[in-house]
Amino acid sequence: MMAMKKAVLAIATLSLLPLAGVAGAEPAHISNAEMQAACAVPGNRDINVTRTVHNVGLRRGVSAKVMLAGFEAGWVESHMNNLSCGDRDSLGVFQQRPSQGWGTPEQIMNVEYAADRFFAEAQRVEPKYPTLSAGLLADKVQRSCCPARYDQAEAKARQMLDEVRITVHGDIGTKWRAMGAENSVIGAPINNEQPGAPGGRWQGFQRGNIYWTPALNAHPVYGDILTRFMNTGDEHRWGYPVNDESAGAHGGRWQKFQVAHFYWTSATNAFPVYGEILTNFMNAGDEHRWGYPLMEEASGANGGRYQKFQNGIWYWSARTSAYPVYGDILHKFMSTGDEHTHGYPREAEKDWTGEAGGRMQVFESSTFYWTPAKGAWSVQN
Incomplete structure (x- = not known):
């Protein structure tokens, strides 16, 4: 459905995560003793790395299992640090090897690139092995010598996910959960709640936004209607949504905003109708008689x-x-x-x-x- 507002993360810094006594403390492909001879693994995650990996997963729309697999692999391989060294030619947060086709050293040292490559491969593998745990799914991507270590890192991976996960609360949270939360049509949140046009709030999700005002409550906007809404002035021009997207005539969809209605069909795309044209259009049979708008x-x-x-x-x-x-x-x-x-x-x-x-x-x-x-x-x- 899809031009979104830029996500802005507001995540509190948590206490350091100690290395000692943590399952999965040694990288899966090499022992700590061997690793430390050439490239020591920090005992604590790099919060900027975990945030970046999380954001890449959200942008790709990965499942909860794939996201967990990414964090398990990142902890096992590097303690979620962008390492400039490793076993043989392994590099980066996932210890990917240029010699194995993961990319150039410069690409692999870009955390966004490395995370995108990991998640792309995990998404390719996931439907082939639907019963695998997150850890074994991670191993299908990493192809390590020690597959069990990824599942052993689950608790730590979940702790890091909790650290970076965005919160959804209030009326927006109530609406989102009623829609199905991460499994809804708009997916998982990609930023925290933001101030919108005067008097309102909004929050971005993978495939849509939820908008809220005290008078109108919370309503999602997504798909082609959201794209057109955002590209033509968003709530600053059209006001806030008054209802959820609804079924219209002949397989179309429509959504009412404070200043306009947006109408959509697969054949026509989405366009707003407003002012006296909207008033008289509604009074003379609306889309049931006149069909859907072909233009703004x-x-x-x-x-x-x-x-x-x-x-x-x-x-x-x-x-x-x-x-x-x-x-x-x-x-x-x-x-x-x-x-x-x-x-x-x-x-x-x-x-x-x-x-x-x-x-x-x-x-x-x-x-x-x-x-x-x-x-x-x-x-x-």
């Missing part, structure tokens, strides 16, 4: 506005309000100069009693008529 509202002639829908074009000016033009009258109107020649519609299309089955629509400069026998034509006012 745009400038027309002489200060007016228009918006194309699947079943017509809605025109607005301050002089005339908003009305739809459709069918044969629309085709004739468009082919003979549109609003530049005929002005804006003053009323909706209606019955014309001049001929059997006739219809008519009055514009600022012309009146259009239609009959089944003759089609559409216009007469200057």
Whole structure:
């Protein structure tokens, strides 16, 4: 669904994690004695490394098992430090080897790159071995000499995860948990709750945001609606969501905001409808009659506005309000100069009693008529 706001982490620094007595203290591929001869492993994690690995996992949308596998592997291999040395040519937080195709030394020493490579491989392997524990999944990626060490590091890995995990609380947390938490359509949080436009708050998740105000409570926005919402001014322009995304006509979706409705179908993408066009669109049958918007509202002639829908074009000016033009009258109107020649519609299309089955629509400069026998034509006012 998907342009998000940049995540900002606010994580308290915890006490140092001691090396002594911790399961998995020795790297899986080499003993501490051998390792210390060339490259000592610090006794404590590097908080910046754990944060980076966590963020990469969130961006990739990894499962809870894969995330745990990454932290187990990171603790076992380096105590979650970006080591510049290791057994043979092993490097970095996961002790990946350039000679084994993990990347160049420079790439592997980039924690984001190393974590992305680990998680990509874990995501590839996970569906092939769905019953494996997180530790054995880590071993499928690392291919170490000592597979059991990863599961032995589970408690420490969970402690580090708790340290970096983002909190979700209040009404936003209540909404998120009711949606299914990490298993919901929007996934896990990627930042802590943030101030939004005056009076509101928002929090980013892997595949969506949840917005909150005291008056409207908390509602998620995600998918193409979120992308369009973010790219066209977000809550600063459109206000906060009033309801959750809902099913519309013919397989489409819609969501109400304080200033607009956003409509979406797989064929049309997502667009906002607002102002008098929205008011009259809603009063005249909404998407059930007019279909979904094909574009954002745009400038027309002489200060007016228009918006194309699947079943017509809605025109607005301050002089005339908003009305739809459709069918044969629309085709004739468009082919003979549109609003530049005929002005804006003053009323909706209606019955014309001049001929059997006739219809008519009055514009600022012309009146259009239609009959089944003759089609559409216009007469200057």
